[in-house]
Amino acid sequence: MAEKVSVGLIGCGVVGGGLVRALSRNGALMASRLGAQISVERIAVRDLSKNRDLPVEPAIFTTDWMSIATDPAIHLVVELVGGTDTAREMILTALRHGKSVITANKALICEYGEELFEEAEKNGVNLYYEASVAGGIPIIKALREGLIGNRVQRLYGILNGTCNYILTQMKNKGWDFDYALAEAQRLGYAEADPALDVDGHDTAHKAGILASLSYGFWVRPDQVHTEGIRGLDILDIQFAARMGYTFKLLAMVKPNLAAPVSQNGARPFSPVQVTVFPTLLPEDHVLANVNGVFNAVFVQGDVVGETLYYGPGAGADATASAVLSDLADAALDIKCDSAGRVPAFTPHEEDGEVQDIDSVVCPFYLRLQVMDRPGTMANIASILGDLNIGISSMFQPEGHEGDRVPLVLMIHDARHDAMREALKKIGQLDVVFGDPVMIRVEPFDPLPVLAD
Ligand SMILES: NC(=O)c1ccc[n+]([C@@H]2O[C@H](COP(=O)([O-])OP(=O)(O)OC[C@H]3O[C@@H](n4cnc5c(N)ncnc54)[C@H](OP(=O)(O)O)[C@@H]3O)[C@@H](O)[C@H]2O)c1
Structure with missing residues (x-):
């Protein structure tokens, strides 16, 4: 007879509803695999009058989340509410009452992960x-x-x-940003207020979590340099495509491997670049071919080499699948009395730090609107040259507006602070109109071979 693990669910909207349905479908399969039966005993929501059409008894619903988080008969709490205020209180309360907690809340984990993991450890739960x-x-x-x-x-x-x-629709269908966003909203892919997504904050929360997990020191959201895709010009998508590049909103987490080796010969894996910005990728790179609502993560490890993880990044079923995996881990930990066997987060590089954006080095794409007259290019090249910034190629697409023409420059590896300085000076030239457009390029060059 499988051991029963009693679960209290707080929040039963898109993800919570998906979880209840998935458990109804595959609960017996999981029980036979785990030797433990996962049973949702109580569910807290905000509004009891909503018609949820879920395969559970209506009597298990309540509006009193506290009664679930403190109930001695509940072994595990699943928080699927969202937000960072009440959700934090819900999780802390459950942890302090000796219950392991499962959450899908990236904003909360990124912002308060350190505090929550400490509290879990203090209470011998996960x-x-x-x-x-x-x-x-x-x-x-x-x-x-x-x-x-x-x-x-x-x-x-x-x-x-x-x-x-x-970004996929802008490239493939030639839509401008506003139209593509409106379509995303119509199809239910974007919220009515899309700021969290299109301004990059949602990606930054996830980048912070992945960076913390990879490097063992906690990366707060305000340490992640974040730029979103709002207002991206279709012109740049088209020009970049003609040069063999695709736009992606890319989270990058990488240590500064060029940092000097310390006196004891150890290679410091810090500072670590943790950034989110629209990035140009060579279109034959595997990440450039991740399209539509799909997500992908590319991880290069020093032993394994390059690895790739691909799949649906959101939605009721995909997210429920991830929660089921956590439920299985938590149920096994309860069954084997091993909470903390795989700690949620183990600090191990506590003096690690996030690299300042000014010192981050990468190639750039630069688009300027310039006066079509002799000497213009020489002025621009001289500013870049004075700052040791090299031009790798130049491209002058058609598109005259009177005596003004677009000019695209591809820039060799340069520091961000040097590029900022250059753009300020270039923007002041009387042959340059409007704000220059600067986009980072990720060439995925092979990593330098490091001496041990
Ligand atoms: N949606 C996705 O695709 C997705 C993907 C990955 C991660 N996530 C994360 O999963 C979490 C849940 O997202 P969601 O899309 O499922 O949200 P949602 O559809 O808005 O559901 C939120 C649920 O929380 C309940 N709730 C709100 N305040 C409450 C309170 N004070 N007490 C008890 N219940 C309360 C709501 O009750 P009512 O139903 O009565 O309103 C609703 O059932 C978030 O952290 C989100 O970031 C979502």
Whole structure:
């Protein structure tokens, strides 16, 4: 007879509803695999009058989440409410009452993870968060368990389906940003207020979690340099495509491998670049071909080499699948009395730090609107040259507006602070009109071979 694990669910909207349905479908299968039966005993929601059409008894619903978080008969609490205020209180209350907690709440984990993991440890329980990053892709488990013997040399993520849908449609259908966003909203891929997605914050929360897990020191959301895709010009998508590049909103987590080796010969894996911005990828790279609402994470480990994880990044079923995986882990931990066997987060590089954006080096795409007259290019090249910034190629697309023409420059590896300085000076030239457009390029060059 399988042991019964009693679960209290707080929040039963898109993901919670998906979880209840998935458990009804595959609960028996999981019980036979785990030797433990996962049973949702109580569900807290805000509004009892909503018609939910779920395969559970109406009597198990309540509006009193506290009664679930403190109920001695509940072994595990699943928080699927969202937000960072009440949800934090819900999780802390459950942990303090000796219950392990499962959450899909990336904003909360990124902002308050350190505090929540400490509280879990203090109470001898665990906090599981597989569903907080990349929906149905088991990336937390991959990093925490599958790649535990690797140092992460670099990690790239396409982590927001809404942005990826918008960028895919802009490239493939020639839609402008506003039209692509409106379509995403019509199809239910984007919220009425799309700021969290299109301004990059949702991706930044996920990047922060992946960086913390990979490098062992906690990365707060305000440390992640974040730029979104709002207002991206279709012109740049088209010009970049003609040069063999595709736009993605890319989360990048990579240590500065060029940092000098310390006196004892250890290679410091810090500072770590943790950034989110629209990025140009060579169109033959596998990540450039992740389209629509799909997510992908590319992780290079020093032992395994390059690995790729791909799948649906959001939605009721995909996210429920990740919560089921956490439920299975938590149920096994209860069954084997081993909460903390795989701690949710183990600090191990506590003096690690996030790299300042000014010192981050990468190639750039630059688009200027310039006066079509001799000497213009020489002025621009001289400003770049004075700052040691090299031009790798130049491209002058058609599109005269009177005596003004677009000019696209591809820039060799340069520091961000140098590029900012250059753009300020270039913008002041009387032959340059409007704000220059600057986009980072990720060439995925092979990593330097490092001496041990
Ligand atoms: N949706 C996705 O695709 C997705 C993907 C990955 C992660 N997530 C994360 O999963 C979490 C849940 O997202 P969701 O899309 O399922 O949200 P949702 O559809 O808005 O559902 C939220 C649920 O919380 C309940 N709730 C709100 N305040 C409550 C309170 N004070 N007490 C008890 N219940 C309360 C709501 O009750 P009512 O039903 O009565 O309103 C609703 O059932 C969020 O952290 C989100 O970031 C979502």
